[in-house]
């Protein structure tokens with residue numbers, strides 16, 4: 001497929017996969033619920049387990065994240081990041097449940113991608 005090489009060159013995750021993850025997360029930040037429209041910034045993908053801690057680019061390690069949350073978390077380990085959100089008044093129980101559901105959806109996505117590649 002001719003698009004393949006272009007997608008590889010355009011970044012560490014294909015645009016199609018990135019957009020599929022955003023859609024599966026209702027195009028809103030898992031942490032704060034911000035969207036592109038109300039944050040005025042493009043959505044990003046956040047690594048649950050940070051790259052520096054060995055986290056990979058598989059969809060099950062990625063969350064839709066607004067620019068603000070991503071740049072404020074940076075490489076903070078998830079437990080510490082959640083404590084920080086909690087101190088700032090966020091509903092961390094709700095956030096944890098959104099993360100768990102997103103991981104489940106993204107894992108199903110991985111299975112579909114693997115099946116498509118094998119076909």
Ligand SMILES: [Zn+2]
Nearest residue numbers: 029032066069
């Ligand atoms: Zn956010």
